[in-house]
Amino acid sequence: MKKIGNLLLASVLGGAITLGSYQLIFDKEAIPATFTASPNENSFLPVSNSNLYGTNVDFTEAAEKTVHAVVHVKNVAVFKGPRSIWEYYQYGNSGGRALQGSGSGVIITPDGYIVTNNHVIDGANELEVTLNNNQTYKAEVIGTDKISDIALIKVDAENLEYIPFGDSDNTKLGEWVLAVGNPFNLKSTVTAGIISAKARDLNVQDNSPQSFIQTDAAINPGNSGGALVNINGELIGINTAITSPSGSYIGYAFAVPSNNARKIVEDIIEFGDVQQGILGIRGGSTINISPDIKAEYNVNTAQGVFVSEVTLGSGAQKAGIKTGDVIRKIDNIDIKSFSELTGYINSKRPGDKVLVKVLRDGDEKEINVELTKNEIYVASMLGLEFKNATKEELKKFKTDNGVFINGTTMKNLPENELVGSLVTQVNSKKVGSIDDIKNALANRDTGDPIYIKYLDKTGKEQSMLWQ
Structure with missing residues (x-):
């Protein structure tokens, strides 16, 4: 009996040791993993003893919610004349060559409203939209805002999958995001990253400072106009720009915040233009x-x-x-x-x-x-500040269009002569508001000269050239 008792005791102890070993190995709460920033317990520097932790963020739901609402946008632009000596020899003086550009777009309503970048659809004679299921539609331009590089287009369709707007003001640095695009008609692609910065000003155009969301999610040229979404599948930005000598992604990219894009879209639908x-x-x-x-x-x-x-x-x-x-x-x-x-x-x-x-x-x-x-606009490249003119003020100059020069921002400009003058043309285009001036400057090719006609304070027509 004594031998049986000893054997039973040994079995119980063995089982207990085995169970204890199992818990030590498999029960994470038994011995919490900790780290210390310094082996010296008496260090006068701040030392962390927090539990180690990891992340297991699941992007699959957000990806599934959004890939079918991001489309490929193809722009066919027809140029009437040759743009280079090589096109002259190949196509003659009549030109008429159809050039294709492309990008991405985001469906924002089930009846076919789509947000994209203005530079994706700029100059289009024909727009073609391809969904992730390979269905193709012709699209029309509803409105654009060249300054923010946002455009609204529409296809004639119903019951489309779409991405709801999120609140970009609530985004935080370090927050996980997905960049969803449909480049080169390869169907939707998804890349992941974090928000690297907010309110980033790139000074990409001559206007008031821009405010972009910066992310390290990979965005390449074909992704322009695509969606930046949070892990809930909500739209928090429209992917717009990359800064790179090669024109390809090198570690950071930029998106127009969704609150700004939503406001622009609502303005276009309700008023026909952007109300700033x-x-x-x-x-x-x-x-x-x-x-x-x-x-x-x-x-x-x-x-x-x-x-x-x-x-x-x-x-x-x-x-x-x-x-x-x-x-x-x-x-x-x-x-x-x-x-x-x-x-x-x-x-x-x-x-x-x-x-x-x-x-x-x-x-x-x-x-x-x-x-x-907004009645004031500072064109820093010209060194001039512009102000909209009233009908009564235009009558005094005996003209039906024009924008006042309200001030100068460059010391080498003759302020006394220019302030109070009325600009009537920019690069041979009539201007009647500060928005006309913004668009004229935004639409010029980089490096092209700027030619301005204006009426001085005596009503005499003058001109200025910036090169």
Whole structure:
């Protein structure tokens, strides 16, 4: 009996040891994995003892939700004359050669509205859209915004799969994203990455600062106009640009935030063009202002937008924003740079109200501002500031179109002569609003000269050339 008892005890102990070993090996909670930044427990430097953790983000659901709503867009443009000596010999003086370009687009409604880049469809005589299931449709252009590089097109179809808009203001640095495109009609492709930066200003065109989402998800030229989505399959951006000497992806790419794209699309559908609201200030990031200005206006912060000038008659001026104020928040969204301010305001319309928190002489103030319509445009490449003219002002110049020169931004320009003059043509095209000037400058080929006709303050026609 004693031998049997000893054998039974040995069996129990063996089972317990085996079970304990099993738990040590397979039960992750039994011994939590930890790390330390320094082997010296008495280190005076910060040391982390947090549990190691990994990530197992599942992209499959987001990919399945979105690939069928991203399309291939083919642009056929016909040029009436030869663009080079080689085309002259090949096609003669009549030209008429059909050139094809392509990109991607995002279906945003089940009845066939599609967002893409303006540069994808620019100059098209014919647009063809191919879905991920190889169905092909002819598309028409509903409207474009060349400044933001957004275009809205439509196909005649029903019950299409689409991607709902997400809130790009709620995106965070380090957040996982998918770039979905349909390049070269190869069916939809998906790449993954994170948000590397927000409110990135590339200064790609001569206009107010842009505000892009930067990502390291691989985006190549055929993906232009495709979707940037979060892991819930919501549209948070329209993939637009890459910065690369070779023209191919080298580690970062850029997307127009979805809030801005949605606002542009809604404006085009409702009004036929983009309704741009402005705060009515000039300024820049506080980190860039001089020590003398900081001392003069008692600016003691490195983050925010310093107001260097308030436009007369603007919403900012009427609400009481003053030169020297530092804008810290708009609608409880932190504003650290001018591009962040521009990005948020570009998602608003004239008449919208925003709550602006400013720092003035060390005290914070909250000011309600009603946005006004953009009536001022600074063309930095020309060194000129333009202002829309009223009908009464045009009558004084005995003309039916024109835009005022409101100021100069380059010291070598004759300010006294130019300010108050009325620009009537840019590159032989009549202009009647600051939007006409924006479009004329945006549509010119890089490096082409700029020719302006204007009426001086006496009504005499003058001209200027920029090369």
